[in-house]
Amino acid sequence: MTSLNLTGIHHLTAVSADIRENKRFYTQDLGMRLVKRSVNQDDVSAYHLFYADAVGTPGTDLTFFDWPVPRERRGNHTVTRTALRVRDAASLSYWHERLAALKVPHGEIIERDGRATLDFEDHEGQRLALVEDGGAGDAPVPWDASPVPAEHQIRGLGPITMTVPNLRNTDLVLQRVMNLRPVRQYPDPESPAHTVHVYEMGDGGPHAELHVAVRPDLPPAHPGAGGVHHVAFRTPTEEQYHAWTEHFRHFGLQTSGEVDRYYFRSLYFREPNGILYEIATDGPGFGVDEDMTTLGEKVILPPRFEARREQIVAGLKPID
Structure with missing residues (x-):
């Protein structure tokens, strides 16, 4: 059982009630590429944008479900900040100027947990941060059509911060079930009397960290736009993916069972404070059903939905 190890953050999925502006913000302001324009496989009336x-x-994937819901009410029992990695101090300075010029709500560049960090929010209050990673993690592939110069483009996800009222049972699952390692602590930037606990997976580094803030003083969050739906962790092979299924069964933990998302394989479960986790395979990837040169340009449906394409696409709102 102990040979199973997650290698880092795979993706994070959040919620938007303004998907057209969401696409504009993440592709134009943040310069990320829309690599898959698809639908929520459990609710085909909604886009799922990657x-x-x-x-x-x-x-590197930050994804959104398109649901017409009110704004999230902030609190605990949820993911509370998603960090996006950039390479160095020059990149953080570039982004500080860029966010100011675009009138994106943002703070100042500060040091947090030993790394230079710049907090900001999107148009729906999604809490984000840019973190200097010094080149850690897998090398991303720059997008030639991005409005952001290649050397300053977002390099991927991590660390991810979640907030819980009580650490004990979450810690048991993170360490004993998921094989994450507790490595350090730091004061919560929003409430220094409280503590953030850092756990790492794989070889460590910001792309492979989960930060757990313990805030019993907060009410439970109420899901909504600007909030996070789930966070996914990487498992490198199909063999390990199947082994995780047996691993959870061994611990008596309830999961979704194995789910084929076509672009990767998924396994969902809730940690003890109710936050939805996913374990996802690295492959087969987004090139399995369209040319890499035209990713994200048209609605792509997994094969099982193709017979309903006309009906499904008719129910989606235009976003270009």
């Missing part, structure tokens, strides 16, 4: 590097490298 923003990433040029080819959708695992670990």
